[in-house]
Amino acid sequence: MFREESRSVPVEEGEVYDVTIQDLARxxxxxxxxxxxxxxxxxxxxxxEVRIKxxxxxxxxxxxxxxE
Incomplete structure (x- = not known):
């Protein structure tokens, strides 16, 4: 069931997704x-909770x- 991490990129450039910000980077x-x-x-x-591209x-x- 698990795909190899290097191949499983679940997003695509230019696509729009609704996400919730979970953490802050340094x-x-x-x-x-x-x-x-x-x-x-x-x-x-x-x-x-934002829509991102x-x-x-x-x-x-x-x-x-x-x-927006």
Whole structure:
């Protein structure tokens, strides 16, 4: 049932997702998770429920921005 982590990136660049910010990164960016996959979202704080657009996907994490 478990896929190999290196292959299971559950988000796509340019796609929009509804997420809840769960943690803060050291740099102060909010951290959301989709299927355990980390997405850094600048300008958010823990508890925010936001719609994000994924801007850049890397093997272990992604970067997103809040969309209205």
């Amino acid at each position: 740099q102060g960016d909010g951290i959301a998770r989709i299927e355990g996959f980390v997405i850094f979202v600048p300008g958010t704080k823990v508890g925010d 994924v801007e850049r996907v890397l093997p272990k994490f992604a970067f997103g921005s809040v969309v």
